[in-house]
Amino acid sequence: xxxxxxxxxxxxxxxxxxxxxxxxxxxxxxxxxxxxxxxxxxxxxxxxxxxxxxxxxxxxxxxxxxxxxxxxxxxxxxxxxxxxxxxxxxxxxxxxxxxxxxxxxxxxxxxxxxxxxxxxxxxxxxxxx
Numbered sequence: 291x292x293x294x295x296x297x298x299x300x301x302x303x304x305x306x307x308x309x310x311x312x313x314x315x316x317x318x319x320x321x322x323x324x325x326x327x328x329x330x331x332x333x334x335x336x337x338x339x340x341x342x343x344x345x346x347x348x349x350x351x352x353x354x355x356x357x358x359x360x361x362x363x364x365x366x367x368x369x370x371x372x373x374x375x376x377x378x379x380x381x382x383x384x385x386x387x388x389x390x391x392x393x394x395x396x397x398x399x400x401x402x403x404x405x406x407x408x409x410x411x412x413x414x415x416x417x418x419x
Contacts (some may be wrong), residue, residue: 303402304315306409308365311337317415320364322413324406327364335399339392347388350380357395364406369398 313319334353341350354377361370376391409415 297329302405302409303366303368303369303398304409305365306407306415308367310342310415312363312365316327320412320415324410325366325414327360327366328403328406328410331360333398334360335392338380339396342380342388342392347380347385350388354380357367358380361402364402366402369402372398 307322309323310317313323334357337353338350338357341347341353344349354373356371358370358377361367361373372395376395379385379388379391384396
């Protein structure tokens with residue numbers, strides 16, 4: 291890994307080393323996971339947000355749970371932790387913080403998506419292959 295790559299890894303919202311390890315070194319597989327994340331995560335967030343706005347909190351649980359899994363799969367651990375907290379709020383009796391949590395998720399999702407796009411791009415994970 292070059293100095294520029296290691297700096298990018300440290301600044302990323304995705305733990306790239308963990309992602310590649312999770313894929314047993316298969317960078318092509320890591321790219322596929324990132325593409326799945328980019329495809330599905332915005333849909334899941336919209337579903338969760340719509341449920342929260344309708345005060346249908348049980349309907350927010352499944353998309354939040356799935357988004358948590360997707361975030362973990364690509365080693366976007368800060369996003370995963372935020373989504374986990376939102377999922378617990380949706381499952382609980384005190385849901386006052388849930389709308390704000392959804393907004394934080396939206397912000398983090400944007401950041402993670404930008405990182406994922408960069409990792410998929412021509413100078414990303416498969417640049418050396």
